[in-house]
Amino acid sequence: MRSVAVLAVDDVIPFDLSVPLEIFGRSVRDDGSPCYDVQVCGERSAVSSKFFEISSLAEIEYLAEHADTVVVPGSMSYAAKPSPRLERALHRAHERGARMVSICLGAFTLAAVGLLDERRATTHWMVASELAADYPRVRVDPAVLFVDEESVLTSAGAAAGLDLCLHIVRRDFGSALAADMARLSVMPLTREGGQAQFISARPRSKATDxxxxxxxxxxxxxxxxxxxxxxxxxxxxxxxxxxxxxxxxxxxxxxxxxxxxxxxxxxxxxxxxxxxxxxxxxxxxxxxxxxxxxxxxxxxxxxxxxxxxxxxx
Structure with a gap:
């Protein structure tokens, strides 16, 4: 069984948090045995979002020392720098070979600790230019639904997190299981095109002058x-x-x-x-x-x- 640690921080975006729990938590083999052991981890025993509080979180050390895959959901406080403790935990997980995954605005956290340096990555199209400006060493691709850089994977807006998690299931356990999970989620296993098709069709063009x-x-x-x-x-x-x-x-x-x-x-x-x-x-x-x-x-x-x-x- 593969282990997945999903990071929960204050102001976590609920949908981003729920996507990996839904996909990885419900993936089972033909014999009914679970494919993943999923833990929600935090720096504290409880964190709060705009809509609820999450308590009884696993220690951040589980993420650092044990998880095969670390998922970083987006936070509405995405511009805030990670604490030194969280930065150490993310680096420790990466150094021992854990797969690092961000959903939507979670890319800012991975970028802030240097894990996206010299890598191609994506995030929600509305803040892609901000990610590129804040972290010039990251090769931001705003057009795609997700980017797979082998050990570091990033997704675009929240729904693209579903695409990425299904992609990971397919990598780990094959297309048949991934297709089952896609049907369970009532979505296609792969979607045509990238997130460019979801950018507002009615933007207002404004020049700096x-x-x-x-x-x-x-x-x-x-x-x-x-x-x-x-x-x-x-x-x-x-x-x-x-x-x-x-x-x-x-x-x-x-x-x-x-x-x-x-x-x-x-x-x-x-x-x-x-x-x-x-x-x-x-x-x-x-x-x-x-x-x-x-x-x-x-x-x-x-x-x-x-x-x-x-x-x-």
């Missing part, structure tokens, strides 16, 4: 006219070269990349909220053709427009 914001707002309201980078420059009253420089500095992407992104987001919103045909959506979002929409959508979101609509409608 307010002078360019009117141009961005105009472009978002005028997509169906198939505006170009030249049109953006004319609207902003600057040369194309100056526009490209301002976009690079203030929007963190080129004007053409930005135009494609907002067109895809417009298409996402139409797919979610209307019964419009793909041809009509391509036209309303400013794409030159259905093929252009499909190509850009697949590259940005990771799935086809048809697959996206099936997911969200």
């Amino acid at each position: 307010r002078s360019i914001n009117p141009t961005l707002e105009w472009a978002e309201a005028t997509l169906s006219s198939k505006i170009t980078v030249t049109d953006l420059a004319a609207r902003a009253g600057v040369s194309k070269r100056t526009l490209i420089r301002r976009f690079t500095e203030q929007v963190r992407m080129s004007p053409s990349e930005w135009l494609q992104t907002i067109r895809v987001r417009k298409a996402q919103g139409l797919l979610e909220t209307t019964d419009a045909t793909i041809e009509s959506i391509a036209e309303q979002a400013g794409f030159a053709s259905i093929a252009a929409l499909r190509q850009a959508f697949r590259r940005t979101v990771g799935v086809t427009p048809q697959a996206y609509r099936k997911t969200f409608v």
